[in-house]
Amino acid sequence: MDDTQIVVFGAAGRMGRTIVRIVAEARGAKLVGALEPASSSALGDDAGMLAGLKPLGVTVTSDIASALSKADAVIDFSAPGASAMLAEAAAKAGAAHIIGTTGFSADHEAAIARAAERCAIVKSGNMSLGVNLLAGLVEQAARALPSDLFDIEILEMHHRHKVDAPSGTALLLGEAAAKGRQVDLAEESVRVRDGQTGPREAGTIGFATLRGGSVVGEHSVIFAGEGERIELTHLAGDREIFARGAVSAALWTKGRAPGLYSMRDVLGLGAETTGRP
Ligand SMILES: NC(=O)C1=CN([C@@H]2O[C@H](COP(=O)(O)OP(=O)(O)OC[C@H]3O[C@@H](n4cnc5c(N)ncnc54)[C@H](OP(=O)(O)O)[C@@H]3O)[C@@H](O)[C@H]2O)C=CC1
Numbered sequence: 001m002d003d004t005q006i007v008v009f010g011a012a013g014r015m016g017r018t019i020v021r022i023v024a025e026a027r028g029a030k031l032v033g034a035l036e037p038a039s040s041s042a043l044g045d046d047a048g049m050l051a052g053l054k055p056l057g058v059t060v061t062s063d064i065a066s067a068l069s070k071a072d073a074v075i076d077f078s079a080p081g082a083s084a085m086l087a088e089a090a091a092k093a094g095a096a097h098i099i100g101t102t103g104f105s106a107d108h109e110a111a112i113a114r115a116a117e118r119c120a121i122v123k124s125g126n127m128s129l130g131v132n133l134l135a136g137l138v139e140q141a142a143r144a145l146p147s148d149l150f151d152i153e154i155l156e157m158h159h160r161h162k163v164d165a166p167s168g169t170a171l172l173l174g175e176a177a178a179k180g181r182q183v184d185l186a187e188e189s190v191r192v193r194d195g196q197t198g199p200r201e202a203g204t205i206g207f208a209t210l211r212g213g214s215v216v217g218e219h220s221v222i223f224a225g226e227g228e229r230i231e232l233t234h235l236a237g238d239r240e241i242f243a244r245g246a247v248s249a250a251l252w253t254k255g256r257a258p259g260l261y262s263m264r265d266v267l268g269l270g271a272e273t274t275g276r277p
């Protein structure tokens, strides 16, 4: 079978460079384009060299239409507005769109859903196997533990450069907990606590955010009861876990019908647990 032709959007970013490395070593995948904004100092650089590899003969450009004309799939870890814009461009070009970006507004989500009527989009707040497995475990635990006996709190920590909170993963895990409890996360979540908050309201799902240093990504879902506590934790030690997931998603989209898919679909982990990354 022909190699899947892949463009990396945000190719000079922390995730973009990692994805270029993983595409270069993946069987069945070929890097055919690398995109950055028109303002980027990486324009004109070789994408392989940027990623710490030998030259791959793919120059970083800002010409989206030209890059997508060669692509079966575009892998995108960039910024919310850029991803929403790219969804439309990818649908026009007939390329699948793999979205790892987090921090979307409702308008961005709507634009992406519209584009998914015309092309395959895989979107997840976390592309790793471990987190997507964890989401299923969280859903199961939330279903089993009564909300009047166990409080759910989601704690996350990321590096000092991260710009959105709570993380896409924390929201994905929150959606899994809400699904297990058969409640609407938007109605039950407590995003911030400060000052005289009063006692904790039963049934709510709390979020706490830590930022610092070079932490790749750490998430714990805590089920806290009287005299006992269950903690389900995922620790990411290397961005390659996300990049491998994204590349496997790109390969999975080959010949796939239009639609908005999740990593749980790609990994065959059963019913979708939609996050709002
Ligand atoms: N789903 C998952 O598994 C994971 C998701 N993420 C998410 O991925 C996103 C990126 O993270 P990270 O790599 O750390 O961030 P970086 O800031 O390191 O990288 C983002 C890159 O996207 C580029 N970019 C921004 N706008 C455009 C545009 N319009 N056209 C082309 N390129 C653009 C940036 O360029 P410039 O700097 O010049 O603006 C930058 O090179 C975040 O939303 C993060 O939360 C991260 C890890 C895993």
Ligand SMILES: O=C(O)C1=N[C@H](C(=O)O)C[C@H](O)C1
Pocket (backbone or CB within 6 Å): 102, 125, 126, 158, 162, 166, 167, 168, 169, 170, 216, 217, 218, 236
């Ligand atoms: O910005 C990051 O770095 C990460 N973002 C994703 C998120 O928001 O959950 C995934 C991962 O935790 C790293």
